[in-house]
Amino acid sequence: MNIEIVTPEAKVYEDTIDSVVMPTTSGEIDILPGHIPIVTEIMAGELIVSKSGTRQSLAISKGFAQCVGDKISILAEDAIHIDEIDESAVEEAQKRAENALATMEKMSDEEVAMLETQIAYARAQILVKRNRKLK
Numbered sequence: 001m002n003i004e005i006v007t008p009e010a011k012v013y014e015d016t017i018d019s020v021v022m023p024t025t026s027g028e029i030d031i032l033p034g035h036i037p038i039v040t041e042i043m044a045g046e047l048i049v050s051k052s053g054t055r056q057s058l059a060i061s062k063g064f065a066q067c068v069g070d071k072i073s074i075l076a077e078d079a080i081h082i083d084e085i086d087e088s089a090v091e092e093a094q095k096r097a098e099n100a101l102a103t104m105e106k107m108s109d110e111e112v113a114m115l116e117t118q119i120a121y122a123r124a125q126i127l128v129k130r131n132r133k134l135k
Contacts, residue, residue: 001033003049003072005058005079012079013049013058020072021048022065023124031067039066042076044120046128057082059128061121078121085129094122 003020005013021030023045029038042063049056063076097118104111 001031001070001072003074005047005060005074005076007076007079012076013081015049015051017049017051019050021046021050022074023047023060024065031072033070035067037068039064042074044117044124046124046131047074047079057128057132059085059121059125061124062117077117080125082128082132085125087126087129090122090125090129094119094126097122 001017003015003017019030019032021028023043025041025043042065044061047058047060059080060076061078065074097115101115
């Protein structure tokens with residue numbers, strides 16, 4: 001199967017893989033060869049790609065995934081490979097977003113949604129990085 005993960009800034013990941021586990025709004029799903037066609041909403045969390053017996057983790061924010069035939073396309077606001085996550089920088093960004101959300105009195109719905117998305121993505125990155133340390 002071929003997978004492509006794209007954000008507004010760049011193509012983050014592209015490869016031929018054996019399977020992928022992704023966080024969706026309906027729970028985690030595992031896409032294997034021969035999976036039925038599907039379009040689903042992705043939520044912030046850990047995306048795990050398996051290839052030749054090895055697993056790679058990426059932190060991903062909200063977006064959409066489509067699986068048709070042997071092609072998986074993921075469009076997300078943000079995605080980062082576990083090795084590129086700077087845990088202290090992410091924790092600082094999360095604190096800034098949480099403080100902004102707590103202290104702003106008049107925010108538009110879009111501003112609130114943007115801050116909530118940033119917080120969820122920061123939490124996903126920290127979770128992915130800390131889970132790796134435990135293994």
